[in-house]
Amino acid sequence: MSGPSDYQPSNPALQWIERRLPILGLMHSSFVVYPTPRNLNYWWTFGAILSFMLGIQILTGVILAMHYTPHADLAFKSVELLVRDVNYGWLLRNMHAVGASMFFVAVYVHMLRGLYYGSYKEPREVLWILGVIIYLLMMATGFMGYVLPWGQMSFWGATVITNLFSAIPYVGESIVTLLWGGYSVGNPTLNRFFSLHYLLPFLIAGVVVLHVWALHVSGQNNPDGVEPKTEKDTVPFTPHATIKDMFGVACFMLLYAWFIFYMPNYLGDADNYIPANPGVTPPHIVPEWYYLPFYAILRSIPNKLAGVIGMFGAIIILCFLPWLDAAKTKSSKYRPLAKQFFWIFVAVCILLGYLGAQPPEGIYVIAGRVLTVCYFAYFLIVLPLLSRIEKPRPVPNSISDAVLAKTGSRSTPMVSTAIMLALAGSLFAGSVDSAKASEGSDQPPGNKWSFSGPFGKFDRGALQRGLKVYKEVCASCHGLSYVAFRNLAEAGGPGYSVAQAAAFASEYKVKDGPNDAGDMFERAGRPADYFPSPFANEQAARAANGGAAPPDLSLITKARSYKRGFPMFIVDFFTQYQEQGPDYVSALLQGFEDKVPEGVTIPEGSYYNKYFPGHAIKMPKPLSDGQVTYDDGSPTTVAQYAKDVTTFLMWSAEPHMEARKRLGFQVFIFLILFAGLMYFTKKKVWADSH
């Protein structure tokens, strides 16, 4: 927005519009001829990446909302059926859920870039504050979105976060009642969160427009922090910035697609595959990863009100950054001390995030307190102090000078050393902690699964045998309520024909009705029916099983997990290991032991299981050798049964897994080619500008 545009469209129809609404001129001056500093690096592409992510989130979200039911009794099921039955529903859901995380990845990089290069300084204060408002809106939107699937973590996350407001003196309780629409988190809460979750992204889009407007008034900052003086300092937005942003977006999409297609549940919590239960608190409530540093600050302050103030203060303090840091030099590139403290600050944030995910006890609490002090000290002590005592290096006269000088000296090694040091430090601190945490719990042994890895497929034989084991053993107590008989004939499943699935269904009795006389009746199952549950309701299941209701098995391999600890969770990202659930289920089935080890007491009516948390399980040993006959000559051992039924349960938890991995491979080939194309086009476009 560099003054009135002199753009004149050549097409008479466009001229007609332009005279009445100069929107084309606005677009032209904002996104085509708009001068952008020629020394911008790739950290500046995250603005475009964020706009792209906002678009993706709104688009996928609108379609998801068409299939979602915002009701406490139906929400969980509607999300599950959306994933199973809607065309590419699994893709939409993964894109939206992973997209939220990717949105935050991008926004954190974007914010840290602003922090490092001093993009909040005069004349960009309003631009920065608008950015903080967008970030706050994003946090609210992300939180409410996480509540919508109505799993255990959704419900209890909502309970904990809404209770934060009860800390406010005098009006706290009434605010919480307003948020809930009742006496506790329940159906009215879900409804209002759904409404707000739909509204807020459009508010974000509105503030983004203001953000871009403010940006185009003050102009972009740049890595050297000197304002453009002559035309030699800038290049036109299109094609230079456009093509560079396209390349940045393509690279970011590679990371995004890695999660969507290969590890969609890596960033989520297994507990959220358990439907919300207001009567049971999960043993360990953890918010989504992007809130963890603030959650750590909340927990490290022992007073409730002070903790809440600390948590919100940690975000609000960003608004005052332009005045806390009064240094004249913008870019940390020329501020030797500020640069080092910046990387320490990044390490503090990462460590706080790690602590936010740990149980609030012992060393973690003390470390959390120390790091909370460090976090605030960076803003309240370090930055104000540095602006007075630091002696910055000389800043180049102009951007073109900086670009010319760049060929000689490079400052990157310094930065990368700092990153390496920060990472190494956090790795070391983390490994000490996790070594303590993993003591005393039995880790399920890893297995070789046919469905693991980027090209994994279900072993059809194992699926068919597993179905037999489920039908003859597990089904007497456990339901499989999200799986329909028709699924047995679908691609990527056990490989039965439609007729075989129909025959299988007809062996079941299904309750239907009411008929004309108003009575319920039983009839033979049809392919469209779902596996009938062995008990009429949860209370009946509980009463028949000594107080412990046998869980539904449809999602069990996704709803169970175990802690991988540090550094395994980082290794898992690269190896695509995500079979914690299957490993746990298979280990549990084989983990029954008659001899109870010393020091473990098993109450009456429970059984010892090596891998069950707490070791006392209500389920008696379900499988023994030779119990189920196999027609295909596979060994009839407990180990084989466990493997087969776990494979079957993995399929029932995610029937479209094969389609997901197959499409993922195609998308990756496309994205790599696209990114390559963009890279070489960008090189060509920028050939004269470097």
Place this chain on the structure above:
Amino acid sequence: MNPDASTIAAGAPIEVDLSPVAEGQDIKVFWRGKPIYISHRTKKQIDEARAVNVASLPDPQSDEARVKSGHEQWLVVIGICTHLGCIPIAHEGNYDGFFCPCHGSQYDSSGRIRQGPAPANLPVPPYQFVSDTKIQIG
């Protein structure tokens, strides 16, 4: 945005029959979507709750003020941790009372906060005895 009429109507008082709850046992009922713990306390639990120096508690309140006189064995509290709203587990922790698994708050056999980040005791809901073995909550 305050609770609608049906929500308020559903929050009407409920009656709970105490006769099946043996000494040392406790039951959990839901009222207004909140879990209410009703504990049939043992002699030991009552004595422990009364032996404490009330002034030394983070949220000073005597056990007598938290139960109905003549029905000292019955403790009725809202089972929602006053820290951030998780549900504490009964018969756990160091004080023969409740333990919250979320952030480690511990309550004693009178539902009073003894340790951890929670600022206040477990609240006692409005209730009265309609007979010796039946209470009305609300």
